[in-house]
């Protein structure tokens with residue numbers, strides 16, 4: 517399988533190269549040249565298999581040339597061994613036809629672990645074989661950073677730097693990033709919001725001299741391998757509820773559009789997904805874009821679901837690429853308008869194509885809190901605020917097709933919001949109960965590209 521850029525001007529790469537590169541050199545994102553097709557029989561055969569076996573079958577057609585079958589099976593086994601639940605992605609029922617897919621049983625308690633644990637293993641095997649080292653720089657609204665640090669801590673071939681918005685992540689998220697003591701881990705608190713972190717990261721990738729000097733690699737959800745790992749649980753959950761014989765719908769709490777874009781790929785591979793619903797918090801640029809056709813940024817308003825406090829939703833570019841009939845020039849033009857004017861208008865044809873695939877909705881802060889309280893009372897299920905945004909929007913889209921809402925984080929990762937809604941403070945799982953006692957290590961940094969690059973060069977050298 518080869519990978520092409522959404523802006524059409526970057527070299528075509530193998531899976532391994534696309535994974536190690538992250539962002540394409542023309543500023544675009546890598547997507548597979550063709551999307552593998554699964555027949556109804558292929559899909560039916562997944563029902564009842566262990567998560568790791570489903571993962572192998574779903575991902576193998578995308579990676580085939582880069583790893584041997586045996587290597588890839590071992591990578592998958594290691595990636596999910598640290599999960600705290602035998603099913604990896606268990607499902608619980610919320611209502612007659614509404615299910616919750618719990619994606620928070622990984623080591624940092626958010627769905628990001630599904631991709632990041634896999635990427636950690638993939639990088640290690642690929643870099644060892646090449647005898648190379650890389651500098652990973654990631655931007656995070658909280659969960660990507662903790663998941664990346666957990667996946668890469670202590671690996672010799674990798675230095676990992678994580679930029680997070682100072683004062684805008686939860687205490688659990690911050691501590692998961694600042695308490696690992698390994699020398700290759702560097703947590704950087706940036707004076708700005710998540711979009712600033714992401715913008716500086718993109719600047720580093722577009723500064724080729726720096727990029728090449730430090731062998732910059734990216735593990736943000738712009739990295740195709742992240743999306744790939746997330747396709748698996750759509751198949752896993754859908755077949756558990758009767759696909760391909762019975763279609764299902766999904767609602768996905770969305771920020772950077774990576775998780776839901778994986779659902780889009782699953783659908784294109786042949787999985788019968790009827791509705792694919794974008795759920796946003798008050799930072800609702802995606803919902804507004806789907807409603808009006810105008811993708812216009814308006815500044816981030818911090819919310820109780822901080823991992824979705826995003827206005828520049830990177831992976832939406834991938835959805836636009838398909839909506840514009842894989843026209844890289846058209847995508848490049850839209851992205852120029854976004855950078856220059858803070859927004860763009862989606863063409864009628866592309867908007868229609870997006871609406872054929874995606875529905876959307878939003879939840880206010882108040883609605884998020886009342887959803888947490890109501891679900892606790894009605895079902896006993898304690899939702900994190902992100903998952904609650906999903907549940908609220910999913911409830912507006914219920915019909916005869918089973919609806920699966922993705923629960924993206926464990927409630928103990930956001931205890932303040934959960935306590936405000938339910939009066940109960942959700943405890944951390946035993947395996948991380950001492951998190952509040954460990955000492956922290958963090959560097960405060962200005963929102964300044966040159967200063968950041970200098971710091972990274974110095975730290976990685978030492």
Ligand SMILES: *Cc1c(COP(=O)(O)O)cnc(C)c1O
Nearest residue numbers: 659771772773774775823924925
């Ligand atoms: C990252 C994250 C999201 C948003 O996922 P995207 O792939 O960025 O759309 C939602 N909920 C939680 C808890 C997250 O960590």
